[in-house]
Amino acid sequence: MKVSKIILTLLLPLIFWQMQNQLHAEEYVISPGDRLFLIVLGYEGYNQTLYVKPDGKISYFYGEIQAAGRTTEELVEELKSRLRTFVKDPVVVVSPMPKDKEIFIYGQVKFPSRYPFTIQQKLSLLQALAMAGGTLEESADLRNVILIRNDGNLETYNLERLRTEELAYLYSGDAVYVPELARIEVAGNVQKPGMFWVKDKIRFDHALVKAGGPLQDEADLSNLIIYRENGEKIRISVADEFWQADDNMENYLLHSGDTLYVPNAYKTEMINVLGYVHNPGAYKIRGPVTPLEALALAGGARMESANLTKVRVRKTDGGVQIVDITLYYEEAQSLPDIKLYPGDTIEVPRRFQINWSLILSLLSIASITVSLVRK
16 A cells, blocks of 8 residues: 555656646637737737637627637737738737736747746746746747736847846736747758748748758759748849849848749649540640640540540640541551640540440330331
8 A cells, every 4th residue: 555655646746747748738729708918019009908708709900800719829810911901011919818826928938828826936037938848949039039017018038148137027917928930931842841930031042051952953943933921923043143243132032921932944734635535634744745645644545435536636725626646546657746735635535436225225116106106
């Protein structure tokens, strides 16, 4: 019995620690009854305290938004979309307001959650972040950590340069928000396409380095494209003289939300192969193809039922060409110089066949009808 008690005593802290980690590892989900502090950085007139009603909605800008059941990050995205009508590129923070004897730590930390806090405690900002498991190394913006006081005042701290005398302390009802670094995407023909975090803006060539560089012999560096978050599209032709003009680089910076796309040097587009072929469908091509090459992509024509004398080639401009390719199959003669380009369609019609079963059925019906009439 004593051994069991000793084992239980040793296991309880471990079980409690594991349960706490599982609880904190989940993102905070908004619930009815929560109070949310909405912050629009640089636009104090838009800051509001929002109450999540019993039906799970909040009222904002003369409309209602479903908040309960969503994470703070999901709610931020919808609020930003509404604010773009009034504010250019709004930076929005939504902070659940802690209850009495609580602090709230969220954003780019390992375990965002509410934490118990007593008035006797003296907890520094750094200790509070340590309580939440520390910040996320890749994505946390340590230069702009926000301390949201329980009276709504905001304090911003640069943890990369924080001196001892500048150390801030938390009080009951305070919240700490660690924002995310600027995020860019590199897509297309690079070694490691994906999302990358950067401290601010970044040159496109440095973004390529983060993605492991372009794919050799496949990437088309003469037609790079930057897709801005606002929908703008910028094309970059990286010729030799481009690198000689240093001032050009400043014109091709990626900002948060931008995407750098590296196209394939061998452009692939689609043609359609339809009708009596083995595998009808859309197929990629890297250049113009002949009708025979197009049919080969679809496994060839179904010889038992295809009408190869009237193969139709439909062009993107609406024109139609009829091609007889029986001579190639039967006598291996060359075809006319007809090419299919991206967007074109080739269709193999069905050969006319006598349906003897249908004819016999019709004759039988006719015979029965004549016999009835004679009677």
